[in-house]
Amino acid sequence: MFQVRGLSKRYGGAVALDDVDLTVEAGEIHALLGPNGAGKSTLIRCITGGVAPDEGEIVIDDLRFSALTPREARRAGVGTVHQHLSLIDTLDVTDNIFLGCELRRGPLRRRAAQRRAAGEALELVGAREEIAVDAQIGDLSVPQRQLVEIAKVLRRGGIRVLILDEPTAALTDVEAQGLAERLRALRAQGLHIIYTTHFIDEVFALADRLTVLRDGRAIVRDTAVADTTPSAVIDAIAGERGQSAVARPRMRARMSEAPMLELEELSGPRFGPISLEVRPGEIVGLFGLLGSGRTELLETIFGARRPTAGAMRFDGRALPAAGPARAIERGLALVPGDRLRQGIFASLSARDNVVLPSVGGFARGGLRDVARERSVFDAMARGYRLRPPRGDALARELSGGNAQKLVVGRWLAALDRTRLVLLDEPTQGIDIGARHDIYEILRATAAEGKGVIFTSSDPDEVVAAADRALVLRRGRVVAELSGRDLSESALLDISQTAEVAA
Numbered sequence: 001m002f003q004v005r006g007l008s009k010r011y012g013g014a015v016a017l018d019d020v021d022l023t024v025e026a027g028e029i030h031a032l033l034g035p036n037g038a039g040k041s042t043l044i045r046c047i048t049g050g051v052a053p054d055e056g057e058i059v060i061d062d063l064r065f066s067a068l069t070p071r072e073a074r075r076a077g078v079g080t081v082h083q084h085l086s087l088i089d090t091l092d093v094t095d096n097i098f099l100g101c102e103l104r105r106g107p108l109r110r111r112a113a114q115r116r117a118a119g120e121a122l123e124l125v126g127a128r129e130e131i132a133v134d135a136q137i138g139d140l141s142v143p144q145r146q147l148v149e150i151a152k153v154l155r156r157g158g159i160r161v162l163i164l165d166e167p168t169a170a171l172t173d174v175e176a177q178g179l180a181e182r183l184r185a186l187r188a189q190g191l192h193i194i195y196t197t198h199f200i201d202e203v204f205a206l207a208d209r210l211t212v213l214r215d216g217r218a219i220v221r222d223t224a225v226a227d228t229t230p231s232a233v234i235d236a237i238a239g240e241r242g243q244s245a246v247a248r249p250r251m252r253a254r255m256s257e258a259p260m261l262e263l264e265e266l267s268g269p270r271f272g273p274i275s276l277e278v279r280p281g282e283i284v285g286l287f288g289l290l291g292s293g294r295t296e297l298l299e300t301i302f303g304a305r306r307p308t309a310g311a312m313r314f315d316g317r318a319l320p321a322a323g324p325a326r327a328i329e330r331g332l333a334l335v336p337g338d339r340l341r342q343g344i345f346a347s348l349s350a351r352d353n354v355v356l357p358s359v360g361g362f363a364r365g366g367l368r369d370v371a372r373e374r375s376v377f378d379a380m381a382r383g384y385r386l387r388p389p390r391g392d393a394l395a396r397e398l399s400g401g402n403a404q405k406l407v408v409g410r411w412l413a414a415l416d417r418t419r420l421v422l423l424d425e426p427t428q429g430i431d432i433g434a435r436h437d438i439y440e441i442l443r444a445t446a447a448e449g450k451g452v453i454f455t456s457s458d459p460d461e462v463v464a465a466a467d468r469a470l471v472l473r474r475g476r477v478v479a480e481l482s483g484r485d486l487s488e489s490a491l492l493d494i495s496q497t498a499e500v501a502a
């Protein structure tokens with residue numbers, strides 16, 4: 001039995017959870033959905049012991065808790081797989097699984113016993129054949145790392161409730177299906193599985209029941225997936241603008257002939273050689289996974305990394321690897337993928353996070369133009385459905401998805417000077433309503449004659465937002481698709497064929 005009853009949590013005046021009930025049966029996969037800032041992470045933190053609720057209780061078997069410490073949660077059988085994986089690249093699988101809880105006899109580590117137990121833990125997630133216990137984590141693919149992470153949690157034993165926070169955010173469809181298989185097997189062992197996601201299709205393929213949170217309330221509660229439809233769920237998540245936002249027609253930009261960006265046989269760290277042209281008004285999608293070289297390619301164009309061979313030209317002139325400052329001067333902008341590390345200033349206000357790169361441009365007579373900063377921020381908050389839409393909220397108080405909107409939105413504020421925008425996974429962690437708003441913003445940007453390159457591991461997204469897509473695998477372009485040829489199934493076919501060929 002796993003139940004949450006009447007859970008409420010406030011942060012100052014902000015209500016994160018408002019009288020939430022949730023029941024997850026044994027042997028059930030329960031999807032937790034909702035727009036950014038709806039309270040999903042807060043609910044999960046209450047269950048895993050990171051946050052003490054103000055009211056309500058959590059019931060696990062015959063134990064009732066009004067608040068849990070992380071230790072109590074573990075003892076009660078709650079295991080959590082976080083979105084930001086906790087594994088260390090330079091250690092092997094066994095050492096990662098036993099990090100901080102090594103098996104010892106006196107002062108000695110029992111290496112053989114650990115390796116054996118690590119193998120058994122991998123068996124629990126059906127990955128004993130696939131993953132060697134002495135493989136370096138850095139050499140594993142993203143889905144393999146995720147399996148190690150789950151194995152690490154299960155190894156502790158006594159897990160009754162398994163919680164996964166956006167486990168498929170960085171996976172392709174094929175990889176997500178692989179993970180789904182493993183989760184089904186765990187479900188069959190009687191675990192209560194709760195997972196958060198922004199992917200609706202996946203919920204209908206995998207989950208048994210679902211709950212949708214909005215503004216801290218469970219507006220759809222413990223509903224059997226068989227009793228609802230994807231469009232009803234999208235409506236519940238995105239509100240009345242939901243369906244229409246998703247179905248809105250695409251706006252095609254007219255493209256001029258001369259390319260603004262030219263890459264000629266460009267090679268760099270983990271990619272190349274790649275040749276690519278981007279014209280003003282064009283949106284190019286780079287479809288590839290983490291580790292496909294997509295981030296390195298964007299960073300090289302932006303001058304943050306040095307190419308090892310080939311040439312780059314922007315507006316017909318050489319684009320030297322002279323650092324981001326020079327690239328920004330020439331009209332390039334990069335929205336980084338690792339936003340937690342590279343993008344957010346946690347202790348600054350939401351408004352400062354958005355206007356900071358543009359403050360110089362807004363200043364008048366050496367003073368910050370506060371009115372202008374406010375209006376730029378407010379426009380961004382409206383356009384991106386920022387929650388809360390307050391400029392003075394500290395960035396660290398925002399939910400993950402809303403913090404992400406700040407980093408993407410920052411370039412909206414600076415867009416006057418930008419001619420080519422590079423975005424690394426711009427919608428990862430962003431809810432379905434705001435996701436489509438971001439596509440529109442990309443379209444509107446292109447319609448002004450600017451160029452856009454974005455990376456994505458979501459074929460849907462590439463089809464929805466790009467004029468042309470390059471499929472990237474291990475640093476090379478394995479296919480290029482545009483017009484009628486650019487479809488979700490074509491992208492998937494090509495990436496699977498490339499996978500098999502490799």
Ligand SMILES: Nc1ncnc2c1ncn2[C@@H]1O[C@H](COP(=O)(O)OP(=O)(O)OP(=O)(O)O)[C@@H](O)[C@H]1O
Nearest residue numbers: 011016036037038039040041042397399400401402
């Ligand atoms: N430490 C905090 N201080 C103040 N407010 C907070 C804090 N943590 C969360 N909140 C607020 O609580 C609300 C719920 O946030 P939560 O992180 O649970 O959302 P979420 O559904 O997980 O969103 P996302 O999909 O963006 O991750 C948000 O309005 C957020 O701003």
